[in-house]
Amino acid sequence: MMNRSNAQSITTSSGDADIIMGQMMPCPPNIPSLLEYAAHHHSTQRIISRRLEGDIHSYSYRDAYRRVCQLANALHTLGVKVGDRIGTLAWNGYRHFECYYAISGIGAICHTINPRLYGEQIEYIIRHAEDEYLFVDACFLNLLTPILPQLSSVKGIIVLIDESHMPDTHDLIIASKQSSFIVLNYEALLNGAGSDFNWPTLPPDTAACLCYTSGTTGNPKGVLYSHFSTVMHAYASRNPDALNVSADTVVMPVVPMYHVCAWGMPYIAAMAGATLVLPGDGMDGPALYELIEYAKVELMLGVPTVWLRLLEYLEENHLQIPSVKTVGVGGAASPKALVEALDKQHGIYLLPIWGMTETSPLATLGARTKAMENMSDDERYHIQTTAGKPMFGIEIEIFDDNNHVVTHDGKSRGFLRVRGPWVLRDYYKTDKANAFIEDAHGNEWFDTGDIAVIDENSYLKIVDRAKDVVKSGGEWISSIDLENAALEHESVSEACVIGVKHVKWDERPLLFVVPHPPLTHKQSADHPEPQVSEQELTLKESIQSFLATKVAKWWLPDDILFVNELPHTATGKLQKRTLRDQYWEYLIQQK
Numbered sequence: 001m002m003n004r005s006n007a008q009s010i011t012t013s014s015g016d017a018d019i020i021m022g023q024m025m026p027c028p029p030n031i032p033s034l035l036e037y038a039a040h041h042h043s044t045q046r047i048i049s050r051r052l053e054g055d056i057h058s059y060s061y062r063d064a065y066r067r068v069c070q071l072a073n074a075l076h077t078l079g080v081k082v083g084d085r086i087g088t089l090a091w092n093g094y095r096h097f098e099c100y101y102a103i104s105g106i107g108a109i110c111h112t113i114n115p116r117l118y119g120e121q122i123e124y125i126i127r128h129a130e131d132e133y134l135f136v137d138a139c140f141l142n143l144l145t146p147i148l149p150q151l152s153s154v155k156g157i158i159v160l161i162d163e164s165h166m167p168d169t170h171d172l173i174i175a176s177k178q179s180s181f182i183v184l185n186y187e188a189l190l191n192g193a194g195s196d197f198n199w200p201t202l203p204p205d206t207a208a209c210l211c212y213t214s215g216t217t218g219n220p221k222g223v224l225y226s227h228f229s230t231v232m233h234a235y236a237s238r239n240p241d242a243l244n245v246s247a248d249t250v251v252m253p254v255v256p257m258y259h260v261c262a263w264g265m266p267y268i269a270a271m272a273g274a275t276l277v278l279p280g281d282g283m284d285g286p287a288l289y290e291l292i293e294y295a296k297v298e299l300m301l302g303v304p305t306v307w308l309r310l311l312e313y314l315e316e317n318h319l320q321i322p323s324v325k326t327v328g329v330g331g332a333a334s335p336k337a338l339v340e341a342l343d344k345q346h347g348i349y350l351l352p353i354w355g356m357t358e359t360s361p362l363a364t365l366g367a368r369t370k371a372m373e374n375m376s377d378d379e380r381y382h383i384q385t386t387a388g389k390p391m392f393g394i395e396i397e398i399f400d401d402n403n404h405v406v407t408h409d410g411k412s413r414g415f416l417r418v419r420g421p422w423v424l425r426d427y428y429k430t431d432k433a434n435a436f437i438e439d440a441h442g443n444e445w446f447d448t449g450d451i452a453v454i455d456e457n458s459y460l461k462i463v464d465r466a467k468d469v470v471k472s473g474g475e476w477i478s479s480i481d482l483e484n485a486a487l488e489h490e491s492v493s494e495a496c497v498i499g500v501k502h503v504k505w506d507e508r509p510l511l512f513v514v515p516h517p518p519l520t521h522k523q524s525a526d527h528p529e530p531q532v533s534e535q536e537l538t539l540k541e542s543i544q545s546f547l548a549t550k551v552a553k554w555w556l557p558d559d560i561l562f563v564n565e566l567p568h569t570a571t572g573k574l575q576k577r578t579l580r581d582q583y584w585e586y587l588i589q590q591k
């Protein structure tokens with residue numbers, strides 16, 4: 001006889017039906033259970049951090065877990081409750097790691113704040129999230145002083161630093177304008193707290209972490225991850241066809257913990273019991289090299305610019321990093337020049353990744369396959385410059401203007417949409433209904449704002465952000481493809497393409513180049529502005545003729561401008577809007 005309590009009525013397309021429920025234990029894993037697992041079963045594996053105090057710190061998952069329990073007790077003492085938002089403003093380090101686990105573990109929400117945002121944006125998101133406390137690296141306190149009077153929800157600041165290095169925080173207390181405002185030292189807070197903690201049983205959908213997009217258009221928008229979505233994302237991401245992380249792996253996220261949870265690595269590493277290396281504020285060549293050598297890092301994650309800088313440093317100093325096997329690259333397209341340099345100079349596999357804040361962020365990856373061993377370099381590099389394939393759980397599709405699915409032939413472009421258990425279904429306290437679109441079958445998709453192609457083998461390639469594509473005479477020129485072609489030229493260190501106004505073609509591409517080595521500009525008394533030098537003209541011609549061998553003729557930029565540096569967003573991406581605003585009339589004014 002069927003146990004009726006085990007059945008549930010549902011409505012299907014052919015009417016109502018009873019379904020039989022599975023009989024497994026209802027104990028879905030949550031965020032503290034990841035660290036509990038690492039502390040029990042990989043107890044001596046290490047978390048190695050570069051500290052802002054100047055040294056390198058190393059402790060075990062067992063020690064980390066003990067301190068996380070202490071922090072959880074301390075949060076209760078501060079009066080933090082389930083659902084409260086607690087902000088963090090910190091580099092990648094063990095104390096930030098502890099905040100991730102303790103805050104979410106007690107059922108509060110860990111709100112990571114990007115210190116590279118403008119002051120007004122930081123103020124906006126702290127007010128929007130209504131953070132109760134802020135856990136802050138000492139070096140970021142000065143960002144808060146001017147905005148503190150406006151942050152009425154914030155009851156206090158906890159400074160992430162040794163007691164002996166605690167800075168003078170008198171100014172903060174005065175700036176707060178609240179008589180009860182407190183500024184505490186993190187270590188002092190932990191010292192008084194017990195090291196046993198009973199984690200509450202939380203529904204899997206309980207909010208765990210809040211991250212805001214960089215707000216390249218309009219105000220930043222909050223994406224609220226749950227315990228379930230975070231654990232699912234970690235399960236999928238550590239697989240061999242994704243990041244391939246095991247207890248044996250030494251991983252270093254060079255993506256910051258203040259933006260999209262360092263691509264989930266603090267959770268993935270604990271789930272695997274992997275050695276986790278956290279680079280603090282040392283994201284430049286010398287600091288990264290030192291830590292890679294110290295910890296024998298095998299897998300690193302980061303945006304392309306970080307690796308371009310590291311490669312330049314290694315080359316200039318004739319250095320190698322033999323422990324590194326794989327570099328996961330996302331946040332922007334992987335340029336072929338980078339794929340090739342990592343492969344040929346260091347034997348490192350560039351693992352391409354696509355994702356966004358709204359997708360937790362990892363969604364598609366291009367893992368190494370056996371078939372690649374028999375491919376020519378060019379065939380392999382071609383795959384490595386795509387954005388890879390979706391992990392199980394993530395569905396991707398491209399649609400045309402009429403909401404019809406576009407053919408997967410590697411050429412036909414469409415608007416990239418995505419769905420899955422770690423893709424957002426709403427922004428936090430913000431109505432953005434037009435980002436969610438139903439297909440012909442009634443399935444809801446998140447519209448990414450990217451334009452993409454998908455090939456016959458399911459490899460995705462981002463052609464452009466919809467707002468960045470250059471619309472020349474009704475045809476589209478991919479700014480990403482043109483930038484990547486330029487990056488293959490030996491004298492191009494960084495490239496940026498924008499569409500600017502053109503009388504005949506509506507828009508034409510303008511290419512900005514940071515030359516390597518830098519140009520030596522000649523100044524003259526009657527021309528305070530640097531003159532266009534011989535050297536500049538020669539380089540322009542050289543880049544144009546190089547590009548002519550790489551892209552269609554009508555894609556060639558109408559002009560090339562040399563700059564010392566390019567504007568970047570708070571997440572290190574090219575800030576094209578600034579350039580577009582400044583240079584929109586450039587070609588017209590040149591006439």
Ligand code: ADP
Pocket residue numbers: 212213214215216329330331332333334352353354355356357358361386387448449450462464465569571573
């Ligand atoms: P934001 O800067 O708004 O926070 P994210 O950091 O979430 O945005 O970045 C998401 C965007 O980055 C994607 O929508 C896409 O345009 C770009 N991006 C990420 N990975 C890739 C990739 N592999 N190729 C091309 N573009 C990428």
